[in-house]
Amino acid sequence: MLAIILLIVFGPKASSDPDASPPAETAAEESNTPPATDASGSVICDPSKLTLEAITDATSYGQGENPQLSFSLKSTMTEPCVVDAGSDIQEFVITSGSDEIWNSKHCQTAGEARSVVLEPGVPVQSSSIEWDRTRSASDTCESDRPVVTADGASYHLDVSVGDIGSESTKQFLLN
8 A cells, every 4th residue: 555655656766766857858957948048138248158268469578578467258159148357357367386476466556347248159359457566465556566577577467257266277488
C-alpha cells in the first residue's frame, strides 16, 4: 500500500538521490531562458561572456614620455548587449612586482556612469588616461607625489570595470 502511495505522489521515475541530474527537458528549458534585459529592453551583457584587456599605447617609454592607459571590452554573446562601463566603476592599477605603485581611484573626483552597447565579437576601446609616472596614495592627491624609478624598470597595468577584471596584466618599461 505504501509503495502505491509513493508511486502516485512521486511518479515512477522519482529518485531518492539528491545529487541526481534533472530530467533532460528541465535542462533544455533552462537553456532557453531569455537573457536579462534592462528597463529599455536592451539585453544585459553576461559578465562571464565579456573579456577585458588592459592596453598601453607603447611597450617602452623614454624619459619624459607618459604612458597612455586604456582598455578594450569585448562580448562573446551572440547578440548585442549593454554593460555599465563608466569611469565611475573603472579602475586602473599599476604595479611593480607585488608593490601597488598607482591606482586611478586614489584621486578620482567625479566619475561618470555610462552604459556601452557591445556587438558580438567587436571590441570597444575606452578613452585613454595619462599616468604621470608618480606613485599615488589617497593622501597624496593635493601634494607633490614621488616620481617612480625608470632606467628600464618594469611595470604592469591591471584594469577592472566593476566586477569584470582584465584577463592579464599589460607589461611596459620606463626608461
